[in-house]
Amino acid sequence: MLTDLTLAVARAGLARRDFSATELTQAHVDAVEALNPTLNALITVTADQALAQARAADAALASGDDRPLLGLPLAIKDLFCTKGVRTTAGSRILGPFVPPYESTVTANLLRDGAVFLGKANLDEFAMGSSNMTSAYGAVVNPWKRRQDADAVLVPGGSSGGSAAAVAGRIALGATGTDTGGSIRQPASFCGIAGIKPTYGRCSRWGIVAFASSLDQAGPFARTVEDCAILLRSMAGHDPKDSTSADRPVPDFAAACARGVRGLRIGVPREYRADGMPGEIEALWQQGLAWLRAEGAEIVDVSLPHTKYGLATYYIVAPAEASSNLARYDGVRFGLRADGGDLRELYEHTRAEGFGEEVRRRVLIGTYVLSAGYYDAYYLRAQKVRALILRDFTDAFAQVDALLTPTAPSAAFAQGENMDDPVAMYLNDVFTVPASMAGVPAMSVPAGLDGNGLPLGLQIIGRPFDEETVFAVAAAIERAAGFDALPAIRPGAVAAE
């Protein structure tokens, strides 16, 4: 089936005219139509636009155009502003907002010929680890437990719709954003690859902001190489984002074939969390063994401030969010709930427009920035953040990359972890430190747990050394030979 192809293979097929871009897109549009009612992976489906883009791609292919993503259908996380296409950020508060501009990352993808199938579901304003906070309904993970197959599993979050779309084969690849793990944890939960590049690698211009000093766009795909191809198109300096890095974008796909011989791979001892399932510990050891077998040297390292990562993250991210979300006030765009005066307009609009988790984080963020609390919370968190970065800097003086589990569990069921926000926040324990340090990190599917659910391993690299991250991830991918399929996918949905 065309929907089973990897992005790289589909690209080769298009180039050889084995099939047309229209056929490829139509197959995915059909898959969306068949599966999205179940998965709820896309909030807005843009089938007509996708088919028009595919026809244009066919014309371009016929004239010898070989742009890297020409005719390849993708899902776009609904946090990226897309010109003329409704953008919700998973929130009611944006109402029917249709951006009059295209985010830099999606503009880069369109420049390279990509086809957009629609806007992928997400936790509201990217705040969540389960996709349960979306105002547009939960996303269903295409994977099922072997035992308890009736349980509906979450895809992780916040980029849950993107991950479910790629895992459920309704898109060849997808964009995500990662603030504390929002690409890597859903990739792990859904058995696909996803990379959060170095902070500054992709422009944030036109992405609805959650926490500006942490937000970073990245791709999802079913292979490491596909992620590399997508990231190369997404990345690049953008003068419209002052935090965007002005450095060349390497050929990430070429790095996938480098191998790991001679690389020093660090094992941070602080990631051996108490209560981590034995299966995850075992998979981690397996991953290290694969790399050793491929010629890497395994080195124990210490990241001593890891234990403060989560607490620090849950100060910094809400603080920035509380300020970033102040613009949703009912005055200029999006939802407006009228009130008798300006204060009531704000109160009604924001009470109606924001969900519970967003309100919680806005309140936390407002609190930690308040007079009398700023020093104890925000300022101290920034100091700890500097120490976390130093941990990584020190570690990378000894090793070329780090290997850790991506998440402390496999995908959980809807309803689980819901009563205690802190239990939910613990999902990010392995992903948050790399976010705080701004270093690149990737999740690659490495195996299944006893219940048949995918588990990912995380590769963390030096700033702007995504190439080594891709090289290590590709080595694990080759060694793992991960070929398990989710229960919900085109052609298999009848079995549901």
Place this chain on the structure above:
Amino acid sequence: MDAGTGYTIEGASGTWEVVIGLEVHAQVISNAKLFSGAATAFGAAPNTQVSFIDAAFPGMLPVINRECVAQAVRTGLGLAAQINLVSRFDRKNYFYADLPAGYQISQYEHPIVGQGTIEIELDGGITKSIGITRLHLEQDAGKSLHDQHPSKSYIDLNRAGVALMEIVSEPDLRSPEEAGAYLRKLRTILRYLGTCDGNMEEGSMRADVNVSVRRPGEGFRTRCEVKNVNSVRFVMQAVEAEARRQIAVWEEGGTVEQETRLYDVARGVTRSMRSKEDAHDYRYFPDPDLLPLVLEQGWVDALAAGLPELPDAKKRRLMARHGLSAYDAGVLVAEQATADFYERLAAGRDAKLAANWMLGDFFAALNRTGRTISDPPVSAAQLGALLDLIADATINGRIAKEVFEAMVETGDDPAAIIDARGLRQVTDTGAIDAAVAAVLAANADKVADYRGGKEKLFGFFVGQVMKAMAGKGNPALVNDVLRRHLAGGG
């Protein structure tokens, strides 16, 4: 500290001093806003100069405008201030309908410019040095229009995001006069630098006035901030009104509470806007969308090299080179256009005569015609030509005034007027001899008086001769001939 004006207010219980600090918001002259490419022209139709960044649309990011930074540095250099090579932008968070992002990007802890000074000139030739605490860059907010609709407020975002320099003085000012002199001097410097047009009526310069009172010799008492005063005169009035209010509070046994107040121009009093308890908690924190602003010393040096001559230096130069008095030089440098006019006028001419003409007849003509120095009824070249005609004795000073009035009226060059009206000075001693002889003959009695010792009559004879010559006699020659005749030389 210098003596200053020695201003005090007599209360019922004794003498009070006034302590004033000013926070001036000066709109930066730039084509584009501080963090967006939108235009900044004054008076455009509402919401026509607004980018998606200014309106805080989702995903929009600020990018610092290099020219606004250069303007702030130039201003800092003009205030003889510390230029901070590393500064930082913070978010000042509060909700208001004309603040689209819900925060203003400002510089809180690390401003671009640190301490500097301004020399102010007071009556009686006193000068006083006023400390500048800091200058920082920030965005302006939009404008709320509450009087356009019975139940709705309209928002105009043209001004939202325009670059402001907030220039904070030390509490060194001690009287309304000093506050006024400070504002005028600051405005002069900004205009010289070309970094702010200083038009307070258009809102491109606004002042927050911090006022407290104290007994002579005391430390500072609690201050109140009078917000958004928009003319020099109102600042001076607000200082006095607020000082008198505070004195009354203290003298009645009360306590002045720190608060924000507004000056009611119509009633000449300040009234409370919000108390300290209602003060916003702005939750400042570093703006994560912007990196620290790092300047290179070489770039700052290049800006310094490109600065124009500033008013203090220009004044000293005019005094030293042209022998002008401090007062005259001060008036001539108050506006750069005036100083430029003067320097064009004085070049190669009698500089003091040029100053006298400018400060006298020329300024009077400006006032009378309602014209400005940038749009004068007589150009510097025309006025210069008139001075040249005096210098080469084509006309005398008296006729020159007549010619000048005709120039103001017609815009014609002086030579043309002189020719057309036959005003050329008579230097023909024969004609002067004849006129003198006729006057003396007609006033034989006065000649006798003069010769008898009433020498004051000399002026009378001069007047009569000039009158007889329709004012065109060369005064020096007329004097010579008269003296000769009266001495009996005939």
